[in-house]
Amino acid sequence: MARLRQPEPVFPGIVGYEDTVVPQIVNAILSRHNFILLGLRGQAKSRILRALTSLLDPHLPYIAGCEIHDNPYVPLCRHCHEQLAKHGDQTPIAYLAPDHRYVEKLATPDVTIADLIGDIDPIKAARGGHELSSELTVHYGLLPRANRGIFAVNELPDLAGKIQVGLFNIMQEGDVQIKGYPIRLPLDVALVFSANPEDYTARGKIITPLKDRIGSEIRTHYPSTIEEGIAITTQEAWVCRDGQHLELPKFVHEVIERIAFVAREDKKIDKRSGVSQRLPISAMENVVSNAERRALENNETTVVPRISDVYAAMPAITGKLELEYEGEMKGADHVARELIRTAVAKTYDEYFSGVDLRQVVQWFDLGGEIQLSGDAAAAEVIERLEGIQGLMEKTSALGISDKSPIEMQVSGAEFILEGLYAHKRIGRSEERVFTAGEKQPKKPERPFERDEPPMRQRRPYN
Ligand SMILES: [Zn+2]
Numbered sequence: 001m002a003r004l005r006q007p008e009p010v011f012p013g014i015v016g017y018e019d020t021v022v023p024q025i026v027n028a029i030l031s032r033h034n035f036i037l038l039g040l041r042g043q044a045k046s047r048i049l050r051a052l053t054s055l056l057d058p059h060l061p062y063i064a065g066c067e068i069h070d071n072p073y074v075p076l077c078r079h080c081h082e083q084l085a086k087h088g089d090q091t092p093i094a095y096l097a098p099d100h101r102y103v104e105k106l107a108t109p110d111v112t113i114a115d116l117i118g119d120i121d122p123i124k125a126a127r128g129g130h131e132l133s134s135e136l137t138v139h140y141g142l143l144p145r146a147n148r149g150i151f152a153v154n155e156l157p158d159l160a161g162k163i164q165v166g167l168f169n170i171m172q173e174g175d176v177q178i179k180g181y182p183i184r185l186p187l188d189v190a191l192v193f194s195a196n197p198e199d200y201t202a203r204g205k206i207i208t209p210l211k212d213r214i215g216s217e218i219r220t221h222y223p224s225t226i227e228e229g230i231a232i233t234t235q236e237a238w239v240c241r242d243g244q245h246l247e248l249p250k251f252v253h254e255v256i257e258r259i260a261f262v263a264r265e266d267k268k269i270d271k272r273s274g275v276s277q278r279l280p281i282s283a284m285e286n287v288v289s290n291a292e293r294r295a296l297e298n299n300e301t302t303v304v305p306r307i308s309d310v311y312a313a314m315p316a317i318t319g320k321l322e323l324e325y326e327g328e329m330k331g332a333d334h335v336a337r338e339l340i341r342t343a344v345a346k347t348y349d350e351y352f353s354g355v356d357l358r359q360v361v362q363w364f365d366l367g368g369e370i371q372l373s374g375d376a377a378a379a380e381v382i383e384r385l386e387g388i389q390g391l392m393e394k395t396s397a398l399g400i401s402d403k404s405p406i407e408m409q410v411s412g413a414e415f416i417l418e419g420l421y422a423h424k425r426i427g428r429s430e431e432r433v434f435t436a437g438e439k440q441p442k443k444p445e446r447p448f449e450r451d452e453p454p455m456r457q458r459r460p461y462n
Contacts (some may be wrong), residue, residue, distance in 0.1 A: 011025075013047075014047070016223045020221065021037075024218045027216070033216045037194045040222070041275075042278045049152045052150050054098065061094075064091075066080050069096060069147050076186065104152045107159040117178065118141040144185055148188050151192070152194070156200070164210045167210060196273075230257050237288075259279065268335050269327060270323065273322040276320055279321075283310070283313045286313035291303045297375065298378075298379075304405065308374035311340055312374055348423070361437070368435075371431065371433045372417070381410055385414075388413075
């Protein structure tokens with residue numbers, strides 16, 4: 001409540017959820033609900049759950065030595081009761097920081113009641129002369145250890161039914177059975193969960209009474225605009241490195257971000273698993289590294305990524321795509337290359353729709369050729385790029401002029417050529433030699449189409 005009265009965001013560093021996810025989480029907390037975040041991979045679910053600790057008090061007093069951090073005024077465990085009876089107000093107190101009040105568990109089918117809730121320790125019972133079901137003989141699991149804090153279970157549907165029943169009992173009644181012995185544990189824990197929406201709604205994955213006890217079901221989502229994606233990647237990617245001065249052209253960042261946007265729409269990619277925001281983040285790091293490597297090898301002082309660096313970042317991309325059958329047939333490499341090419345084409349259109357580049361295309365049509373190897377120093381290729389009539393001046397649409405660092409000029413010119421290639425207006429070989437485009441053969445008229453207008457207007461780009 002104190003946080004809401006402040007002008008600052010409730011969860012700093014969470015981008016793009018200000019009007020959607022965050023208000024729902026705040027409502028869930030104000031309602032004192034246990035809640036679940038439903039969303040695909042890489043939608044900051046775990047991050048949000050961890051950020052909940054920022055809402056906790058800086059210090060929480062508990063009875064020193066208590067495994068379940070008992071409240072000195074209302075202890076649960078018998079050990080603490082005995083301590084209080086013996087020492088009264090002199091009972092030693094310790095303090096917990098917010099980070100220590102957060103316990104997280106990734107659900108897998110092999111998680112047991114012992115892991116999560118606890119086990120009965122016969123040795124402890126024999127040594128202390130206690131009953132087996134006495135609280136003094138219980139070896140506590142993760143959940144009791146999260147007492148007076150937050151317990152997060154990621155991928156909840158992967159938890160076995162029996163364990164879900166255990167969780168439900170704790171939430172409902174505050175008691176649980178361990179190996180048939182009823183143990184009373186009225187814990188004070190905020191339970192939060194995350195899950196993939198399809199797994200969660202699949203029949204039989206979550207036992208109904210548990211689902212019923214989860215107060216709020218909150219859907220997360222991917223960034224809705226390229227700008228939001230850029231803001232997240234800028235915040236997360238490791239690009240501000242020591243030594244080399246980095247100048248990241250905006251169009252390169254936009255291409256990287258668009259790869260994820262294009263992939264999320266592509267039918268060759270599995271929609272149920274999604275395309276994580278970690279894809280543009282890792283791709284960005286790889287792109288900067290490839291540019292950094294080129295700059296170091298060529299003794300350049302400014303690191304300026306190019307589109308060729310995006311193609312070189314394939315290792316950061318292919319592993320993050322779950323392919324559908326059609327995609328599997330074509331191979332991850334091919335699919336990723338096509339995604340980059342589409343991202344380049346779309347970004348190119350943002351800057352160059354309505355700009356006349358026929359002169360540049362013509363230069364290639366008349367037999368011009370240029371090799372732009374990904375490792376080539378800017379100084380090596382700039383003169384040859386300047387030899388292509390009409391090319392360099394078009395970089396002004398990207399905010400680049402002949403006063404800009406030559407690394408930036410080369411990156412801008414290369415982007416134009418990559419854009420023309422992405423639209424198949426010019427060609428490019430594996431060795432990165434740009435040439436004239438293949439002449440698109442006129443489609444032969446098929447007999448059954450004869451009654452229709454003879455030539456439909458061809459789309460300007462393919
Ligand atoms: Zn205790």
